[in-house]
Structures are given as structure tokens and as C-alpha cells.
Amino acid sequence: MSPEREKKSASCDRCRSRKVKCQLLNDDELEQDHVRGVGERCRGCFVAGMECTHHYVHKKPGRPLGSGRRRTPAPAPTDSAGVPLGLDLGRGPASGSIFGSARTALYPYSIEAPLEVRLSELAEVAAAELFPPVTAALPAPTGAALVSSVHAFSGHTTPLHSTHTTPAPPDLTPAPQEPLSLPLGPTPDADPDGHSLDAVLPWPDACHFLALFLRDQHCVVPVVHKPSFALDLLNRRDRTDEAFRGLLCSMVAFTICQCPISVMTGAYERGRLVEILYRCIKATDAVRYRQRLLPSLELLASTLLDWITAQAVGRPVADLIVAEATRLAHALNLNETQPLNADPIEMQIRRRLYWIMYAKDKTDALSGRPIILHDFEGVPPHPLLVDDEYLTSAGHLPQPDGRPSIMVGFVSILRIFQVVSGCVARHRAFANRPRNDARAEDEDDMGEFDEAASVRWIAGAQARLRSILSALPPALCMDLQVSCAAERADPCNFSLFQIQQANISITALCAEFALLDFRACLRPDEDTRSEREEMARKAYATLSGVPLEFLASNGESMRGKVLRIILALLHTAAEPVNFSQNVWDWWNIYSRVQFLQVVPDEATVLLEGQVTSGHV
Numbered sequence: 001m002s003p004e005r006e007k008k009s010a011s012c013d014r015c016r017s018r019k020v021k022c023q024l025l026n027d028d029e030l031e032q033d034h035v036r037g038v039g040e041r042c043r044g045c046f047v048a049g050m051e052c053t054h055h056y057v058h059k060k061p062g063r064p065l066g067s068g069r070r071r072t073p074a075p076a077p078t079d080s081a082g083v084p085l086g087l088d089l090g091r092g093p094a095s096g097s098i099f100g101s102a103r104t105a106l107y108p109y110s111i112e113a114p115l116e117v118r119l120s121e122l123a124e125v126a127a128a129e130l131f132p133p134v135t136a137a138l139p140a141p142t143g144a145a146l147v148s149s150v151h152a153f154s155g156h157t158t159p160l161h162s163t164h165t166t167p168a169p170p171d172l173t174p175a176p177q178e179p180l181s182l183p184l185g186p187t188p189d190a191d192p193d194g195h196s197l198d199a200v201l202p203w204p205d206a207c208h209f210l211a212l213f214l215r216d217q218h219c220v221v222p223v224v225h226k227p228s229f230a231l232d233l234l235n236r237r238d239r240t241d242e243a244f245r246g247l248l249c250s251m252v253a254f255t256i257c258q259c260p261i262s263v264m265t266g267a268y269e270r271g272r273l274v275e276i277l278y279r280c281i282k283a284t285d286a287v288r289y290r291q292r293l294l295p296s297l298e299l300l301a302s303t304l305l306d307w308i309t310a311q312a313v314g315r316p317v318a319d320l321i322v323a324e325a326t327r328l329a330h331a332l333n334l335n336e337t338q339p340l341n342a343d344p345i346e347m348q349i350r351r352r353l354y355w356i357m358y359a360k361d362k363t364d365a366l367s368g369r370p371i372i373l374h375d376f377e378g379v380p381p382h383p384l385l386v387d388d389e390y391l392t393s394a395g396h397l398p399q400p401d402g403r404p405s406i407m408v409g410f411v412s413i414l415r416i417f418q419v420v421s422g423c424v425a426r427h428r429a430f431a432n433r434p435r436n437d438a439r440a441e442d443e444d445d446m447g448e449f450d451e452a453a454s455v456r457w458i459a460g461a462q463a464r465l466r467s468i469l470s471a472l473p474p475a476l477c478m479d480l481q482v483s484c485a486a487e488r489a490d491p492c493n494f495s496l497f498q499i500q501q502a503n504i505s506i507t508a509l510c511a512e513f514a515l516l517d518f519r520a521c522l523r524p525d526e527d528t529r530s531e532r533e534e535m536a537r538k539a540y541a542t543l544s545g546v547p548l549e550f551l552a553s554n555g556e557s558m559r560g561k562v563l564r565i566i567l568a569l570l571h572t573a574a575e576p577v578n579f580s581q582n583v584w585d586w587w588n589i590y591s592r593v594q595f596l597q598v599v600p601d602e603a604t605v606l607l608e609g610q611v612t613s614g615h616v
Helices: 013-017 027-036 043-048 100-106 119-130 143-152 203-217 226-234 242-258 270-290 297-313 318-331 344-365 406-431 451-470 480-489 494-522 529-544 548-552 555-572 580-595 602-613
Strands: none
Touching (some): 242 555, 297 344, 451 494, 494 529, 494 548, 548 555, 555 580
16 A cells, blocks of 8 residues: 555544544643553543544545446436435436426426626626625615616616616626527536526526516515625625525516516516526425525525415415425514514514515415414514615614605505404304304303404404505505605605505405405395495506506416405306496406416426426
């Protein structure tokens, strides 16, 4: 054996097996060993009372001699389920991967072709010039600067339709004649082990969709703190934090499902958007599986977005994602009012995530699904009514007068959903109350329901709904003349308020219909058709004044609520002719909203269901 292979290793066998380095003894410990007559050893062996042994021999790098002649053919890939060990989407299907052999069918494109241009390098150069190194003395970037800057260094030239987007610097903006089209393979500087977002899709593409999320979807699902999120992007936190990487994939997939297709087809074709959508879905599924035993706010935010995305594309694993989100919410104790060791930013994110889950839960409960968050178990306070630019780790600054926060609309929707929660809980308690039956042993246990008290509660709930709507700021007011005046006062955020206005209007109508359903259940002889028709007409008049793109920006939530209104009108119609025009108007809203969104075709959804149902 060569002398270099006989060289004693730096760590003893015991420390090497524990994957730690040997530590030297201090003078007192050396003196004790000298008195005992024990030879030289490390501190770990000294504490264990053992001798240091160095039998490990360093292996020579490279394959053993003659291994090429002994090579046997590799077994063919199989579709067996297993734990995904990596996130290298650039390789073909392998045994034990959640992607299986269906990747070729889902993505029939070549995903290993190198990029024609090094856009990732351009992105880093642009980021360095747009954002100098941040120090403690510098304030965090504002939300508007974040959106424009993230989109600027993404390398895309498609202008965003929002009026508050700042254009990219002239020297950093290329001017191609055709929309940019990038292959979806890993970028040249991507981590080959899949330890970055570049293994899923190119970084400029990711920045493009993240900018759309922060611009159009953050007002609906504020799962991140904009300034902190911007710094995480600039520092490429996705390369070191797998949960954050999964959150980015979830945000990209959520954006593709929620945003109107008109704001994305300038740079991407519809088929390419579906391709990116399913790549991100696969990636976030793998991350969620590996991180399932490490609850975190990033993982919960990612799971909540995956919940909405799964319902939007019709994935059969939506119920499993709901159960996982519920488990994470209880593991993180999100219903606590004052969590320990939480700074102001983390506390607000915790509250936002809880209430986003609360609102989604009540939306599904309107369709008859089980309730997963109950008010009697305690709810945290509502998030602060301040924008992210005025929220820091040390506290928050007051919102400027005359400029309502985006969180006002978000909290208004939450107050409406609290009314919905009380109504659904009481309605189900009445519908499932114990009946008078011969098997009952005690007449006092019949569970008599106080009808008069329930009717009074319904009247009070209707009054609370009216007070919530009347307290809205002018930018969110249901009166179109008042909201148009607010647009002239604050044109930058008006598009966001329009998105929230549409959500508030349809949610309030669903709450009114739920209260009428409860009252009709209490008093079956009472006719509520005229009230429903009048409410539906008023809500339709409000939504008709909102641009269609803003309606579609509410995504799956808008489609589900509009469909519930249609079904409620059809269910209570004595004669279909009387409600034909009203139902037709609402059906037009539903079809136009769905037409503007990326909904995969049935073949793709079926294939996705076959792939995921056996592996998740």
C-alpha cells in the first residue's frame, strides 16, 4: 500500500463515526492521562474512557480499476412511488420520483437546452445597480419600488398594466422584436442538485411572476411582508432555505392561476404557462413533503397558496392539502393573541395567514364543506391597517391621512366572513339538532331550538353587514360615483381597491344569501325570492362597473362565489322564466371571468390527477 494511503487520518475512528472533529485535551486532562499512563487521545475519547484508534484509510478518488468491465446494464425506470430525494427537474424520469414517467407526457419540450443568453447574470448585475448593499442605516425599499425593481431586473420587456409601475432603466432593458421565450431547463449557473429556484424555471421568469403577484395578488392574499421579501429575493434566499424556495414556487403557480391571462400572454403562450404551472406544482409538492415535519410560516403560506391552486386546476389532492394546512396552523398556534418571541412583522404575518385560511375555510363552508376553523376555539386580532412600507421589525408607523391602506379592504372582507361563520354554524346546528324520537329517554334532552332568538340574530347580522359596507372608505365604496372620485385622489392604488371592491361585493352578497337560507330554514313558509332578486340585481350593478380584469384577478374565489349565487337563484325560482335574465347576467360574469384565466384542459387535468393520486 502506498505511503499516502497509510497516512493516519486527522480524526479518530470514534469522532469520525460521529461526524465531529477531534478536540485536543487541556493541560489538566493531559496530566491525568500522564499519571494513568494512557497514550495520546482526543477529548471525546477521554470523556468516553476509550483509546483513540486510526484505522480509517482515505480512499483514492475515482472509480476502482476495472470497474468499466464489470458494469451491468441499469434497470429500466419504474413508476413505483417513493420519497423525492432531489429537485432536479432537468433530468428524465427516474425510479422513486414523484414525477414518474409522466413528465414526458406533461412536458413534451426539450428542457435540457442551454439558454441562448445569460439572463441570470444580467439579473444579478441589474439587481446590484438597482439596489446598493443594504445597511442598517438605510430604510427598507417601498412596495412600489419593490414591484418595479423585481420586474426590472427580470429581463422582460412586457410592460405591466398598473399605473404605479416604474419602468426599468434604459441601459438595462433589452428591446427584442418578439416576446421573450426561454427554455425551461436549468440555467447555466443553477445548482445541479436542485438547491435553488433555477432548477425549476429560469430566475428572470420567476421574477416576472413574483412581480405580478406583488402587484395584483398581494392585496388579496398578503402572505409576505413586501420589503423583507424583496431583500430575501435579492439575497437569493431560495439557495439556502428550501421552505422559502417552495413558497416561491407556490407563488408562481398561484399567480398563473389567479391573474388574468391578458397580463401574461404578452411574454408567454398559454401552453407555456400551463407548463410552468405544473413544473412549479411538482416542485412545491416535493418541498412540502420534505418539510412536513418542520412547521414554519413559509411552509404554511406555501400550503395555503397550494390549496387555492389545487382547487383552481381541479387537482384530486386538494383535500390532502387542506388537512396539511390545518395541521400546520394548529402546530404554529396561529390563533394565539400574543405569541412569544415574535417581532411585529412576524406577528402580522401570523395573523394574516390565519385569517387567509379562515376566509378560505368559510368560502368552502358556504358550499357545504366541513368547517375546519371554529370561532369558539379563539381567533387572533385582525391585522393592522397599515401598508407594508410602514411596518418594521421595531414597530409600525401610522398610515398617512387621506391614503387608506390596502389592508382596509382585506380586513373588511374578514369581518364579512365572521358573519358568514356565525350563520353557517347556527344553520348547521339547527339542521342537525336532535329530533323527537321514540328512543329518547328524557324529554328535556330533545335539544329544542329557540326560533325567535335565531331570527333576532339574523336581523342583527344583517345590520352588521350594512354597517361594514357603510364604513368602507371612498376607494372601496359600492357607489361608483364615490369610487371614481377616489380614483382621481389616489390613482396608484385604485386598481388594487377595484380588485378588493369586487371581492367585497360578491362576498357580502353570499353572506346575505346565507342569512336568507337560514331564515328560510327556520320559517319554511316565508317567501324570500323577492329579497334575493333585489340583492342580486344591486350586486350585479356594482360588479358591472368594475373592469373585467379586476374581477378575474380574484381568481377561484370569484368563480366559486358567482357560481353559488347562480345556484341559489335557480334553487329558489318558482318559475325559471322569472329569473332567466338575472341568472343569465350572473352566468355571463362567470363565463367571462373563467375565459380570462389559465384553466388547463381536461386532458391535462386528468393526467395530472393520475400522476398525483398515486404518489401524494
